[in-house]
Amino acid sequence: MKLNTNQPSFSSYKRDNHLFDEIFTKNDEVKEVYKTLLNLYSEHSIQDYARLNEKAKASFFNQGITFQVYGEHETKEKIFPFDLFPRIIDHKEWSHIEKGVLQRSKALNHFLWDIYHDKKILKQGIVPLDLINSSANYLDQMQGLNPPGGIYNHISGTDLIKHSDGNYYVLEDNIRCPSGVSYVICNRTALKRALFGVFNHYQTHTVTDYAENLLEIMESVKPQGVDNPTCVVITPGIYNSAYYEHSYLAKAMGVELVEGRDLFVENDFVYMRTINGPQKVDVIYRRIDDIFMDPLEFRPDSTLGVPGLLAAYKLGNVCLVNAPGTGVADDKAIYTYMPQIIKYYLGEEPILNNVHTYHCNRPDELKYVLENIDKLVVKPVDEAGGYGISIGNKLTKAEIEKVKAVIKENPRKYIAQPIMSLSVHATYIEDSQSFEPRHVDLRTFCLLGKDKSFVLKGGLTRVALKKGNLIVNSSQGGGSKDTWVLKK
């Protein structure tokens, strides 16, 4: 079966030889795992897709799976764009990814324990001391503290891409409050509803077991002396852009979704105000940032947090998931030391590739970066959401000079990487009413508990809907795809 551009749904599909296409080989043959899918999809007319696409959008909208866009006059509710063409990952490829992300999560947990205790890896010079000293995300409050179960990054979201060489590379590890897992589940539900006749031709792993595993992980790190821990999810509130996810997770786990104002601390124990009076809380999955968590320890003007929460945590009376201070390890500068960190703590070779990184704080590497800026992606080390990134081959001469000046001003703040070419995937484009190749990445979700771990068999495939765009973040106009991990 070959790429047939006479077929109306693929009439705008222009395969680019420089890019890795997830569906078609270099000879325009359909890859093995996608053959059944493409056969089934060709039974539908493009009008069917247009209709199914509208239906899927309406379903997301009616369920309130939306985010707010603040305009000049009124706020509008928008859905996260969802694509009807799923991504398929076969068993073998997946087991490589799964082992790799678990290895990274474990290594990061060891690393966090070490830098908040003996700092061996710094003393031995494997990771430079000043990377930690200069990090705004290192919390002195966490120094010497033993989190329940010894776990810091209970929940990790690792972002992967497939490069033009066909290999997966890790772009970053998110171990503060990685979000997106609710969309994995929504996408699956929406796709099953829209194209159930396609779904049942594949043996795909479920993704709905995430919440029960998350609850088990939370219960595994309960404070000492507690038999049946009360777990809660804390959210900044209904206006937060990820509120749907917070409410979904609380509902799926069957635990309370609380706000800071629902909790209070008395005698270093945490309680929530219920209709039957105060109830003690033992494990908190917090979806608020470190600095807003406790106005007594961090930002005094924070109304999202709970006064005294950190004191209760320090005494081991409550467990915070993820631990405070994990942000120091998902810094883009620390990322570049991941191969060494994995080797140091686990004595293993890294399973997943790191993208080669140039540190602008090293003079010779800074020189290379400044001379080759058109071939590099420059990123600030401490920004999230795709902000502040410049992609060399997309810049004008004047812009290049601007970026150079910004880097020279504060080299520690920047790293640079070769321009990775993200693989492309067939994506339904509303404007042309056909499938076109678009860049994709993959966010995986990994859970660590006391003597327990779990990697969600699936993930969030984010897709850059703008032609040629490499940035897939939803804040930059990205959508997402259902991701099928096939059974053996």
Add this chain to the structure above:
Amino acid sequence: MLARVANNLFWMGRYIERSEHVARYLNVNYFSSLDAPNELSQSRQFVLRSMLFMASDPVTDPNIELDEGQVLFDIALNKEKPDSIINYLQYARENANSARDLISTELYESLNKFYHYTLNYSPEKFMKSGLYEFTVHVAESTSILRGKIRGTLLHDDVYSIIMLGINIERATQIIRIINAKYNDANLAGGSYGDHLKNSYEWTTLLKCAESYDMMRRYYKKAPRSLITLEFLILNPNCPRSIMNSLNQVSRHISDLSKSKTPDKNSAEFLVGKVRAEYEFKLIEEIEEDLQGFIEKILNTLNDIAKKIEIEYFL
């Protein structure tokens, strides 16, 4: 359940119920006035004043000339007015949002669709030709919501709290409707014989409470003041009656309360006290001073809500 969220769910119930009564009041009064038996009841100004009397603030100055389009728009779709149907639905949805982890997807989805329907309803269309369609849609959607509340939620504390909100609001709105129509009947009088007691407005009142057919079935008579009031206030089998709402409140509050003998200052005790009083009340006693009764029962309902707030929501 969190106290804050319980408060929100209580108000979700109240706002859903309130939007229904206001919508039906608009619908019934507007359309029944078109062929009302006397001149005053047919007058636009009379009907618009009645609507404002029930749904927001009464206009007492006889010299003010009300604009029909503006009055209808204000009560139904004006986002600037805190007591418009569109705002009630926005509050209800916001309250539901804060409790999304506790309520069913089905309930949330119905409320969300209902809210967006209202949000996207064109005011031009509404004022020109959509009054009937819109108000019927509101009444039907609220029925669907109550169905989802009863049929998809766990019948636990969450359910009891929502039902408390619905029933306290229902009793309040029925009293407000009785008050408004009693006022209309006083002004318009009847068509023949004894004016007030045979007024056409009693029929409208029953229709506003969706109780006309069942009242006819129960009494086998045309509506008059006494039997209409008895049906809507004291009949425990009329689903819209004050008595029935109080019985529901009593049931749900004792489901929530953990104590066997309620404290004398509690909401549970107060509800029991009021119920006991009305159980053996004669409608003739109420009719002697209907205005006094209306004020008293509104205050009592307010006290019950306040006590619930203090006991459960703080």
